[in-house]
Amino acid sequence: MPGNPQCRRGHATFDHTADVGLEAWGATSGEALAEAGLGLQGIMLHAGSVRSSDARMFRVSADDAAALVVAWLSELLYAFETDGWLSASLDVAVNDQCRLSATARGETFDERRHVLGVGVKAVSYHDLEVRGDADAVRIRVILDV
């Protein structure tokens, strides 16, 4: 599913000179945010599948829809960097455009099975876009690596 813009939901990376651009889309902002989270993880996790052996809840709020993207991805980055949390699936519900609650199924990093990719340092506001219409929401964000 990821990578094919024809699909209802998905994510893909795009070129940025020194960093990595990430595009995510879905029928709702919840779906697009879930795809963005999986896309972020796809950059950090080079290989190895993630098991749904554990669950974790996230609650994030921000001033607006764009800031919510930054806050949400930063939350996942923090969970990975401090606890090694990896998500196999994300279920995201958005309220009022600037609050979300999410259930993640996944596990913690296991170096015998998981190969790490490029470390993401942070989530940038530069050229950040959240575009939504009646049947699709599209997010573009640049990650500092």
Add this chain to the structure above:
Amino acid sequence: MSASRRKKHSRGRGSGPPASGPDASQLERLDQFRWQIPTSYKAGMRVPGVIYSSETMLPTVLSDKPLEQLANVSFLPGIVGHALAMPDVHWGYGFPVGGVAATDVRDGVISPGGIGFDINCGVRLIRTNLTEKELRPRLKEALDALFRAVPAGMGTKGRIRLTRKNMDRVLRRGAAWAVDQGLGWPEDLEVAEERGTLAGADPNAVSARAKERGAGQLGTLGSGNHFLELQAVDEVFDAPTAAALGIEQPGTIVVFLHTGSRGCGHQICQDYLQTFAQAPASRSIQLPDRQLACAPLRSPEGRDYLAAMACGANFAWANRQAITHWTREALAGVFGRSSRALGMDVVYDVAHNIAKIEEHVVDGQTRRVCVHRKGATRAFPPGHPELPAKYQDVGQPVFIPGDMGRASFVAVGTEGAMEQSFGSTCHGAGRALSRSAARRQLRGVNMVERLAAMGVGVRARNARLLSEEAPDAYKNVADVTAITHGAGISRNVARLRPVGVIKG
């Protein structure tokens, strides 16, 4: 900071700038190495932008977006002189990477995007008495020992985990804390910017999250473009200066370390972008890019960020200090001689993502300014009071990493840098290809074998990621340093050649 104009081809703001940045016809050429973006390019620019480049490099710069970003930087309230782009400039986020901007401390702002997420990302050079001849037969062993001693790659945990109390000490005292713990020699502190401890650090200005992200990462290299390299002095351009730095003999092995403040600094920057987005003093400032978010230096938020940024900078200095210690231990083990006997003195330690309060002459007046250097290196001249006694005659050492196949450069600061660029010069080669373009171009190439054929040994956590950092992905650092040397903002002293590389 003044420069005479030779040519003017400004279209003015009437035609409206393209989203991708100015084209060649909108730049004014100032001299052989400098081009200017006039304030008429875009409504809201407070000062002109100045780009250091050459006729051959300029087209590459223009094809990317950094000059639009440079024009945006000149919107910052209180900016003085010019917004500057070093020859290695490339598209960043908010500020271009390779950008320098100075803001007046009285009415100016500080912008976390003008420092970068990796606060005090920087370079440390350690010399040795080893020659390439002695190293070559033991290279494999030396790289294995370094790879074990210095954790590299994303998510790697360091050899020490800091308690909350010790974390606060690191944030306050930087490299000095590490030396007190036995991670280095007291004289290491003499040869670091700010002696490895930036004043004004207040751990209370740093979030619990930033401390938590950093707690397990002291003494780790990280991933991306960070590295630890064994290099050989390849060519000396200025023997007396090279002698003052202890690197005058071609074939001498040096250790070149490039890393920063890890998750701790990244989180500090992220936290303050959010704080600034919500602060009333910041909200009233109109900027063309949200990533340029800033706060007046004199506002509570601005002062808090400065105190937090100093903590991030100190974490980075403690990090490079710990890695220095483990590098010494590793090489001492391999060669069966103490690190003292190996002559492993720190040459110097520079920060290339940082803001500093400094005095500079602007339009004939001495002013206190906040110099933002994002992907730019301080380059203070001989006689500057900030320099240690041993470098008073030669100027501040500057280290410019190239790519892992070709070369890196050692230079020194100059009066020219004080006159033109707020005492700043370039910081690296600058990327020529994006990460994915490098992967596409090098698909199927075994980078470890290819580098081995070039005489460079590599140890990497993930060898498949090496193509993203391949020599092909970078501009030639020799072209970049030819410009900084030619323009007189730093003076080349020696070229170094990679022999062994440790990567994340």
